[in-house]
Amino acid sequence: MEDEVQNAEALIAQLRAENEALRKQLQRAEARPAQHVDRQKFMGLSILKPAEIRYDAEGILTAWSPEAERLLGWKSEDVVGRPFWEVLTPPEIPPEIVQLTLRFTLTGQLVTARSLTLMADGRTIECTYTNTVLCDPRGEPLEVSVEVMDVSQDSPAATLQRSRAFLVALLTNSPSVIYVKDTAFRYLLANHHFLGLFGFDEAQLLGHDDHELFPPEIATAFRYADEIALAGGEPLQVEERAITLEGERTFLSSKFALRSSTGDLIGICGISTDITASKRAEAERLALQEQVIEAQRLALRELSTPLMPIAEGVLAMPLVGAIDSARANEILETLLEGVVREQARTAILDITGVRVVDTQIANALVTIARAVKLLGAEVLLTGMSPAVAQTLVTLDLDLKDLTTLGTLQSGITHALRGPRRSGAPQLRR
Missing domain, CATH: 3.30.750.24 (STAS domain)
Structure with a gap:
């Protein structure tokens, strides 16, 4: 009985120490402004700026961005002052459709559309148009700002759009904890599951390392595994323990180094899957197996x-x-x-x-x-x-x-x- 009391007191002391460490780390995080981190640049996800064009209420082009020049081949000086349908609309589209489209756009009823677009060399590509109507103080339309994005099957924009969609879907829906750190082991990215599981928001997490976020013993174990994964050439698989809002959990983590296109180390990515339930089930299975073995041993002993x-x-x-x-x-x-x-x-x-x-x-x-x-x-x-x-x-x-x-x-x-x-x-x- 005395041993049980001592064990309980030791456990309570350990929990109090961990809670105090978490409280102090949270205070530091709240007191210090989060470091700005360019996550998109780190991940190599160059954001392709849409081509922007503008036309007035009569459909006359008033602005043509450099991105529009690169996308469609038309120079600004060759198109500004002309009706947009002379420049962008393939000849097979009837003028009535063009005028109806303009009318719906000016009234705010056509926010986005998808259509074939004429390029300067006579080819056509499929583009999406996102319309923003600019009005005067009386609410009368003055100008329409249009973002044009090439969505042809093999276009760079379509490829980027699909890649980003896949990445966002993975980060949002993955049941695993996914995170990225730089070479100084500061967090650059974490999915929603990570933030929800540990009770962080992005401002508290990004730009900070594990020693600022977790109890010392856990942070040291994280750092040790990160260093091995960053230095090694192969992905590292390791079981890790962490204190979450749901209590202590066990994770099977896969960690691997990230490199730039030139081969330079730029960070480390981790994907951690909660295996607490399976570990508990395995322990229960082993305990049951030991009980069965012991029962068999006793039965054999009685028989022998x-x-x-x-x-x-x-x-x-x-x-x-x-x-x-x-x-x-x-x-x-x-x-x-x-x-x-x-x-x-x-x-x-x-x-x-x-x-x-x-x-x-x-x-x-x-x-x-x-x-x-x-x-x-x-x-x-x-x-x-x-x-x-x-x-x-x-x-x-x-x-x-x-x-x-x-x-x-x-x-x-x-x-x-x-x-x-x-x-x-x-x-x-």
Whole structure:
């Protein structure tokens, strides 16, 4: 009871220390402005700025950005002042459709659209148009600002758009904790699951390292694994422990170095999966397996060393098969427990099923007899074959603590007649 109290007090002290460390780290995070981190630049996700064009309420182009020049091939000086449909609309699109589109755009009813777009060299590409209507103080449309994005199947913009969509979907929906750190092990990126699990927002996390965010013991373990992953050429898999809002959890973390296009180390990425439930289930499975093994061992022990009450004060143990040192110890233990439990005066060891008796077995039988005698009972050895009897004679063992009889039946008869008479061991039939 005293040990349990001490263990409980030690656990409470540990939890208080961890809570105090977390509280101080949270205070430091709140007191210090978060460092600005250009995560997009770090990840190599160059953001392709959309091409911007502008036209007035009559559809006359008033502005043409450099991005529009690169995308469509038209120079600004060649298109500003012309109706946009002369520049952008393929000839197969009827003028009525163009005018209807302009009308809907000016009234704010057409915010985004997708259409084929004419390039300066006569080719067409598929683009999306995002419209923003600029109005005067009375609400009358003055100008329309349009963002144009090439969404052709193989265009750089479409590829970037798909890649970003895949990345955002992965970070948002992954059940794993995903994070990126720079070479100084400061956080540059973390998915929503990470923030929710540990109770951080981006301002508290980004730009800080683990020692500013987690208890010392956990932060040191994180840093050790990060250093190995950053220095090594292969991904590192490691089990890590962390304190979350849900309590202590165990994670299987895969960590790998990130490199730039020139091969320079720029950081480390980690993907950590919560395996607490599976670890608990594995521990329970192993515990159950140990229980099953122990039950099997006890059952085998009972089968290999069966102890049967024959009458009041008389026990019999028939032995079958080989007897090694381990089994001899089990025989001794079982027999002694039975003698005490049953208050037996006689224990019969029947070795009819033991075909071979060597020096080790013979010595074990003598040891068993002497131990039982110390409890005030005698041992009868029955079922001895001629070969076994010859072996015992050859070994020239001191069998004064054993009474030997030919059969189990004769042993039972002898035991029921009363306690053993003094004298040398005799073979009776």
